Amino acid sequence: MNDLYRASEPVTFELNGETVTRSVPAATPLLDLLREDGQCTSVRPGCRIGRCGACNVLMDGQAMPACLIMAWQLPGRRIETVEGLGGDPDFLRVRQALVEESALQCGYCTPGFALSLVSGLRERRQGNPVDLGEAIAGNLCRCTGYGGLKRAVEKHLSPCSSTSSDGGTVSKKQISGEPE
Amino acid sequence: MSSDTPGRIVTLDADAPDGGCPSPELYRRIEGRLGYPTDLFDTPGLLQGAILRSEHAHARLLRVDTSRARTMPGVRAVVTADDVPGLNRFGIVVRDQPVFCEDRVRYEGDAIAAVAADTLAQARAALAAIEVDYEPLSLVTDATTAEQQVPLHEGGNLLTQETFHRGDPEQAFAACAVVVEHDYRTPRQMHAFMETEGGIAIPDDAVGVHFRVGCQSGHRDAEQLADILALAPGQVTVEAMATGGAFGGKDELTVQPAAGILALKTGCPVMIHLDRFESCRAGMKRHPVTVRMTTGCDADGRLLAHRVEAVLDTGAYASLGPAVLENFLDHATAPLYRIGAYSVSGRLVYTNNGVCGAFRGFGGNQATFAVESQLDALARELNLCPRELRRINLRSVDEPGSRHQPVRWTAPPVEVLRQAQASPLWSPEKGSRGRWLTGTGMAMGAQGNGLGDGLPDAGGGRISLSREGRVRVEFGFSDYGQSIGEAITHSVCEVLGCQGSDVEVMLGHSRGPDSGPTSASRSSVLVHGVLNRMLPQWMEAVRRQAAELTGYPGDDLAHGPGGVFHQGRQVLSYRELAEHGRREAMVADASQDFPVAPDQDHPVGRYLQLQIATVARVRVDRLTGRVRVTDLHHITAAGRVIYPPGYLGQIEGAAVMGLGMTLTEDMPAEDGRLRRDNLDQYLIPTFHDAPAQRVDVLDGTPENDPFPVRGVGELGIEAVAPAITAAIEAATGVRIRTLPVEPGVLLTAIHAREVVS
Amino acid sequence: MQSDVTVQPEVAGRGGVRVLRPEFPREAVAMARRFGGTYIAGASWLQPVWERRQSRPSYLVALDPGWPGFRGIEQDEGGLTIGALTTLDELASHPLVHEHLPGLGTLLDQVAGPGVRRLGTVGGNLCAGGDLSALFLALDARLHLVGHHDPKGESLVVWDAADAGFDLIQSVTLPDASPWRIAVDKLGHRERFSPTRATVASVHDGDRLRLAVSGEGGPGRLSISEAALNDGHSLSGADRIHILDTELEFRGWRDPTLRLAIQRMVDYLLAEVGHVL
Known part of the structure; x- marks a missing residue:
């Protein structure tokens, strides 16, 4: 029972496809662990109590607020953030839907919304009829009034929307190449 | 514009062809690649700062002992009022707020000391080790009696009072067939931007400080910070970075003074990022207003007399309170309507209830809530349709404004009303029975652009060619998500015939052009005016360079996608121009004063006016009194649309913010203590609280209008609250005059009406 | 009564928090008693409390969803047994729940947000007197508790979270409610992700009506009102x-x-469950 007394212990988990080990106090929130070395600053502290969705990550594929996940809960888990989703077809589809509808303004909350939507699309692939409006019910946006998000979900991400699900949608507005 | 030009009506749809491709900026934001000021953890040598805040809302500071804190692990500096190198005060209008309190604290979030340490945990631990002795003083908590309480500042608790007069109200009231008098209250709304206040201060080689922060006016902040830090203006640089929302709440200095002092003291970059608890406690709020309005009309519904007596609670310090009071009073004169005589007065008072300052709407929407409610009350007394009462009293475009100032509308007000009247939301909702009571209501609002009242209000910009051959457009405005970069790009592309990727917009640098503050819906107007001045100059300069390089006559050259064209063929790309031309010759800048009425020595009010009519449909839960807004239809008259998704997003976003203020948002103060400290208690609308919205644009500005573009950042919040309460009245018969609508109060009234019937 | 308990002072920073990871439930109880530790499952309710007061327990005792009977939903003749460490999200999407408690999914959409429902557990919600409490109280749920002594069953109606000592909820059993009529409604401040002001549940088993509430006034069965409704035919x-x-x-x-x-x-809700006044 000796290890149990240690305040800090190394935790090993998967972050955006890579195995990482960190030695931190057991109650450290994943939010701080991801941000403080500047690696995953898309994970943002909006409230630190799980009530805004700005710090969402995907844990084993499902969106959850990183402020409520403590380091001791991480061993063996798979964590993804938007920094690691560059080639993910669901993320590309979500990204395009958000761009098409200008569903963001300041953008601070947007990675959190994107991950909730990716989480919903993945669940849908497993055969669950997920309502993407419910999937983002825990994300707060103060700028847009959710109009663009509503249009993105209804027009581009509904199960019967015309865009293909492989993320390869080509649009009149899509820009070429890697921006900036 | 003549009064018979109804204008063209268009329903905005984000799908509407806007002729451009989405900004790369959107991709960067979605992918998390846009660094916000509080994300800058990769700054070398970065320390973490934290601020000690007062535990009391009002107290004498007897002792602040930092000796133990200084010895704590990781601590690099502990600073108090004694360490402020220059002026220990800030404030945009009145410099009355201390960076660190000296001998007295005036609200619960007042700053007393700050710590810089290697980690935030160490900084917090050191804060806890600072010993402070307070001697509590009696509290000023009720704004309406504040003037009779213990003074919080020299000169007493009345910060300012102002009255606007027109005609003889007493006589006019005597002639009224109907007079209604009601009291209204609006909440202490919180901005609740998703990125709380923060940023970093970096000491630079020239013994100055470079700030990378979320703020709304780099130039103005740099001036104040130079005074606080006792530095020459040239030693302070403020980079207003793209920030996660502001809405007025980052207009005043936030973390900058403490971060700057700590950076100078330690010689290291220091980040301060308020967490949500601290932001709720210390941050700016919207002024709560208590107002009594008395309004009368003749038997035909013509408005004759209007009296307003308001008290605005500015909290412990002035911030932009005096300007908010002015704008409140301006809107309280009912700018859309002809009223023969009025007396509109307001008092702005100090209390120990937090601090209030700029917030989208800026006092105007609080006034419009009451004014529009009064019109509905008169219509009810006269048994007249509220739309008809408005139609009778609306100004025409040829008339002066409510303060007798010349105004410039973009469409006739009656036409805006006519469009609202034609809204599909007036037809009864299908299947609305059982527990839901449904109703539709509307309200109108006017809103001016610019700082107004003849205040100094100029702005400039610069255009050049970057080394990489992109058209670089610089303005001093901050980007907090209002799509200003996109709007600038669109305008430039339209004139140059180029693509978005040819243009690079740089915003918010205090070393760049001074555009004035990013507030008062002024940016779009200035951007349009300044671009119109400087683009032709710049194009001419570029053509001259191109003529030198190619040998073609300058007059035969034209701008096009990616460069300069001769007879439809590109002869030089911008990159080639940048490489081979003289870049310093291809620079243009311009600035202009904000448009005010011609021939006025002392302008009053606002010249450029916008309008909105908002139609709301609600469902009220008969069981609980809970209100759900199902639809909002806005008819906006705000000039030409430059960037449709931006215009749409501003109206929709402001409207939902207004919906929050109407239904759930308030930061109540009890004994000077703000009662809500995070987003589980202070509840802003979620995706499912947002109604279906439609935004129509009515524009009657002629092609050659000198001011065809207006700023729409605040328009959407103007009429939401009274539209919703009118809809609630249509659904239930109950008129609510205190915001946010308390479901229990509404339910009790519904219940009482049922018992009677 | 709890004389062998050492109560540790709370700590301010997260760095001082120690997480104990027992191997089986009885060890968890022993550790919690020894260190005055706080059980922790999803921690979606406790962490906001700690953040708010900037103070945390010195010892957390981590509960393991892998322990037999602590997670998942099973059906037998006694009804549905739900492991206490089943997340709210798992509860909402479980086929047995859809079959037996079709209204629960709609209620759960209004409990916290989806991310929090993936962390928060059934046991945690009941301990906090959350939205599930009203419904489970009205359904006459029974708790299976692991404590210092032998495992025991206890009716949720008489169980008191504040007085539960170090007893650990292993699972909760809902009687077979498929023939019953059930209605539940939540009043929040906004449409989603709101603390409950009042959640009201009404259950009619064909013979008797049951009523329960949770929210601002705390969770509880409204047994006096139930009696009045069931038996007080002479009442106005x-x-x-x-x-x-x-x-x-x-x-x-x-x-x-x-x-x-x-x-x-x-x-x-009475009308919804077909109770005629």
Whole structure:
């Protein structure tokens, strides 16, 4: 029972496809662990109590607020953030839907919304009829009034929307190449 | 514009062809690649700062002992009022707020000391080790009696009072067939931007400080910070970075003074990022207003007399309170309507209830809530349709404004009303029975652009060619998500015939052009005016360079996608121009004063006016009194649309913010203590609280209008609250005059009406 | 009674928090008693409390969803047994729940947000007197507790989270409710992700009606009002209103306008479950 007394212990988990080990106090929130070395600053502290969705990550594929996940809960888990989703077809589809509808303004909350939507699309692939409006019910946006998000979900991400699900949608507005 | 030009009506749809491709900026934001000021953890040598805040809302500071804190692990500096190198005060209008309190604290979030340490945990631990002795003083908590309480500042608790007069109200009231008098209250709304206040201060080689922060006016902040830090203006640089929302709440200095002092003291970059608890406690709020309005009309519904007596609670310090009071009073004169005589007065008072300052709407929407409610009350007394009462009293475009100032509308007000009247939301909702009571209501609002009242209000910009051959457009405005970069790009592309990727917009640098503050819906107007001045100059300069390089006559050259064209063929790309031309010759800048009425020595009010009519449909839960807004239809008259998704997003976003203020948002103060400290208690609308919205644009500005573009950042919040309460009245018969609508109060009234019937 | 418990002072920073990871439930109980530790499952409810007061328990005792019977949903002749460490999200999407409690999914959409529902557990929600409490109380749920002594069963109606000592909820059993009529309604401040002001549940088993509430006044069965509704045929409508109002006030529902709302929600739910007044 000796290890149990240690305040800090190394935790090993998967972050955006890579195995990482960190030695931190057991109650450290994943939010701080991801941000403080500047690696995953898309994970943002909006409230630190799980009530805004700005710090969402995907844990084993499902969106959850990183402020409520403590380091001791991480061993063996798979964590993804938007920094690691560059080639993910669901993320590309979500990204395009958000761009098409200008569903963001300041953008601070947007990675959190994107991950909730990716989480919903993945669940849908497993055969669950997920309502993407419910999937983002825990994300707060103060700028847009959710109009663009509503249009993105209804027009581009509904199960019967015309865009293909492989993320390869080509649009009149899509820009070429890697921006900036 | 003549009064018979109804204008063209268009329903905005984000799908509407806007002729451009989405900004790369959107991709960067979605992918998390846009660094916000509080994300800058990769700054070398970065320390973490934290601020000690007062535990009391009002107290004498007897002792602040930092000796133990200084010895704590990781601590690099502990600073108090004694360490402020220059002026220990800030404030945009009145410099009355201390960076660190000296001998007295005036609200619960007042700053007393700050710590810089290697980690935030160490900084917090050191804060806890600072010993402070307070001697509590009696509290000023009720704004309406504040003037009779213990003074919080020299000169007493009345910060300012102002009255606007027109005609003889007493006589006019005597002639009224109907007079209604009601009291209204609006909440202490919180901005609740998703990125709380923060940023970093970096000491630079020239013994100055470079700030990378979320703020709304780099130039103005740099001036104040130079005074606080006792530095020459040239030693302070403020980079207003793209920030996660502001809405007025980052207009005043936030973390900058403490971060700057700590950076100078330690010689290291220091980040301060308020967490949500601290932001709720210390941050700016919207002024709560208590107002009594008395309004009368003749038997035909013509408005004759209007009296307003308001008290605005500015909290412990002035911030932009005096300007908010002015704008409140301006809107309280009912700018859309002809009223023969009025007396509109307001008092702005100090209390120990937090601090209030700029917030989208800026006092105007609080006034419009009451004014529009009064019109509905008169219509009810006269048994007249509220739309008809408005139609009778609306100004025409040829008339002066409510303060007798010349105004410039973009469409006739009656036409805006006519469009609202034609809204599909007036037809009864299908299947609305059982527990839901449904109703539709509307309200109108006017809103001016610019700082107004003849205040100094100029702005400039610069255009050049970057080394990489992109058209670089610089303005001093901050980007907090209002799509200003996109709007600038669109305008430039339209004139140059180029693509978005040819243009690079740089915003918010205090070393760049001074555009004035990013507030008062002024940016779009200035951007349009300044671009119109400087683009032709710049194009001419570029053509001259191109003529030198190619040998073609300058007059035969034209701008096009990616460069300069001769007879439809590109002869030089911008990159080639940048490489081979003289870049310093291809620079243009311009600035202009904000448009005010011609021939006025002392302008009053606002010249450029916008309008909105908002139609709301609600469902009220008969069981609980809970209100759900199902639809909002806005008819906006705000000039030409430059960037449709931006215009749409501003109206929709402001409207939902207004919906929050109407239904759930308030930061109540009890004994000077703000009662809500995070987003589980202070509840802003979620995706499912947002109604279906439609935004129509009515524009009657002629092609050659000198001011065809207006700023729409605040328009959407103007009429939401009274539209919703009118809809609630249509659904239930109950008129609510205190915001946010308390479901229990509404339910009790519904219940009482049922018992009677 | 708990004399062998060492209560540790709370700590300010997260760095001082120690997480104990017992191998089996009885060890968890022993550790919690020894160190005055706090059980932790999803931590979606406790962490906001700690953040708010910037103070945390020195010892957390981590509960392991892998322990037999602590996670998942099973059906037997006694009804549905739900492991206490089943997340709210798992509960909402479970086929057995869809079959037996079709309204629960709609209620759960209104409990916290989806991310929090993936962390928060059934046991945690009941300990916090959350939205599930009203429904489970009305359904006469039984708790299976692991404590210092032998495992035991206890009715949720008599169980008191504040007085539970170091007893650990292993699972909760809902009786077979498939033939029953069930209605539940939540009043929040906004459409989603709101703390509950009042959640009201009404269950009719074909013979008797049961009523329960949770929210601002705390969780509880409204047994006096139930009796009045089931047996008080001679009572007038005004009497029943008075009884419910008095019972709510006695239970700690101090806001009269909220009691009025509950009153009206109850009337509506009674109609939903087919109870004729």
